[in-house]
Amino acid sequence: MLNGPLPLDLSELDGRKFVCQDPCKLCCLCQPECLPGEVEFFKKNYPNRLVLKKEPHRHYALALKKGQGSCSFLQDGRCEVYPHRPHFCRQFPFHIHVGSRAQIELDLSCRGVWLDQGEDAMTEGLRMVQENESEIRRTLKESVPVYREFTYNCQEAGLEVDVSKVRSQVSARLDELTDLRLIATLLEESVEEDELSIPELKAKPALDAKTMNELSKSALEMVTDSMAADELFQAPVYCAPDGSWNLFRVLGPKVEWHVMSVEGDVTKRGELPIKDIRLQQPEGRDRQVLRDYLKVLNNRDSFMGYAFYLMDDYDYEDPWPNVYGGVLSTSVLDLLWRTSLLAAFFPGMKDGERMREGIIFYDMDRLDAPTLGAFI
Numbered sequence: 001m002l003n004g005p006l007p008l009d010l011s012e013l014d015g016r017k018f019v020c021q022d023p024c025k026l027c028c029l030c031q032p033e034c035l036p037g038e039v040e041f042f043k044k045n046y047p048n049r050l051v052l053k054k055e056p057h058r059h060y061a062l063a064l065k066k067g068q069g070s071c072s073f074l075q076d077g078r079c080e081v082y083p084h085r086p087h088f089c090r091q092f093p094f095h096i097h098v099g100s101r102a103q104i105e106l107d108l109s110c111r112g113v114w115l116d117q118g119e120d121a122m123t124e125g126l127r128m129v130q131e132n133e134s135e136i137r138r139t140l141k142e143s144v145p146v147y148r149e150f151t152y153n154c155q156e157a158g159l160e161v162d163v164s165k166v167r168s169q170v171s172a173r174l175d176e177l178t179d180l181r182l183i184a185t186l187l188e189e190s191v192e193e194d195e196l197s198i199p200e201l202k203a204k205p206a207l208d209a210k211t212m213n214e215l216s217k218s219a220l221e222m223v224t225d226s227m228a229a230d231e232l233f234q235a236p237v238y239c240a241p242d243g244s245w246n247l248f249r250v251l252g253p254k255v256e257w258h259v260m261s262v263e264g265d266v267t268k269r270g271e272l273p274i275k276d277i278r279l280q281q282p283e284g285r286d287r288q289v290l291r292d293y294l295k296v297l298n299n300r301d302s303f304m305g306y307a308f309y310l311m312d313d314y315d316y317e318d319p320w321p322n323v324y325g326g327v328l329s330t331s332v333l334d335l336l337w338r339t340s341l342l343a344a345f346f347p348g349m350k351d352g353e354r355m356r357e358g359i360i361f362y363d364m365d366r367l368d369a370p371t372l373g374a375f376i
Contacts (some may be wrong), residue, residue, distance in 0.1 A: 069261065
């Protein structure tokens with residue numbers, strides 16, 4: 001397989017276009033790693049713009065303004081070294097995930113992928129695969145044995161992991177999985193010892209106060225993991241339509257809202273009690289946007305790889321459908337809570353716009369989650 005045709009999936013790119021939308025510049029807020037061949041250029045021409053990082057591995061990256069703002073090469077909304085920008089800058093908003101196959105995933109936190117304008121994503125994805133084929137094949141030689149070991153560990157634990165089956169079962173119920181009544185059941189049954197059956201799940205008859213309290217508690221546990229940052233600059237970033245970079249941090253019983261400038265200066269804009277952020281059942285166009293996003297997640301290998309990562313972390317004690325059902329239900333709750341958060345701080349968003357903005361806030365963090373496999 002590794003010496004023959006490249007095992008490849010580009011389905012997430014089908015029908016998509018992308019364009020760099022001013023004044024977003026979200027990609028310039030990330031600190032790109034420099035590959036060995038790129039390091040020499042910056043050492044020679046901009047030695048003071050390189051920093052040596054030790055986590056998650058030893059590497060060079062481009063310096064940020066004040067160590068926390070945008071890339072130091074972002075000036076007046078443009079990259080000073082655009083022809084020489086690092087590989088990971090060139091690649092954004094595409095992510096190449098390598099596991100049992102190579103799959104191109106599109107970062108939906110990039111505002112330019114929502115406009116249906118610009119370049120054809122499939123064409124760009126194919127070009128990217130061609131340029132990186134040798135690295136993809138090299139990584140496959142390392143990742144395929146990891147997946148093989150994972151499968152062996154599952155068999156030793158008596159667990160059947162049928163990815164296609166579970167994906168198909170979820171796909172058949174995508175419309176219903178936008179309903180909090182079914183999410184509540186999925187969340188509840190995913191923590192049971194008995195293997196859950198996705199086709200047989202029955203939605204709660206109603207979203208009573210008890211059910212909503214339980215869902216809100218679970219959602220808050222999810223967002224607290226990502227938004228209760230010790231350092232403000234570790235908090236999730238939401239790039240608003242006006243291009244502002246908004247940081248939200250859960251701090252005790254409240255949520256703080258800060259805005260960061262391109263120079264790395266931070267200004268607090270407000271705060272709200274957590275109790276004022278209430279989960280809402282999506283309706284209308286919001287519900288359709290959520291359904292489309294769940295379809296994307298269900299097909300992402302990195303999302304599946306996160307469930308695999310958890311199975312390994314849990315020492316292969318839980319049935320595969322339960323782990324995947326838990327990941328799916330908590331992801332929906334995390335997204336819906338963030339959507340409600342944005343609606344509270346930015347009132348007046350229209351139907352469909354609310355869910356789109358929630359996904360823009362959420363997807364980059366989703367792609368940063370641990371996974372069985374590697375992004376190259």
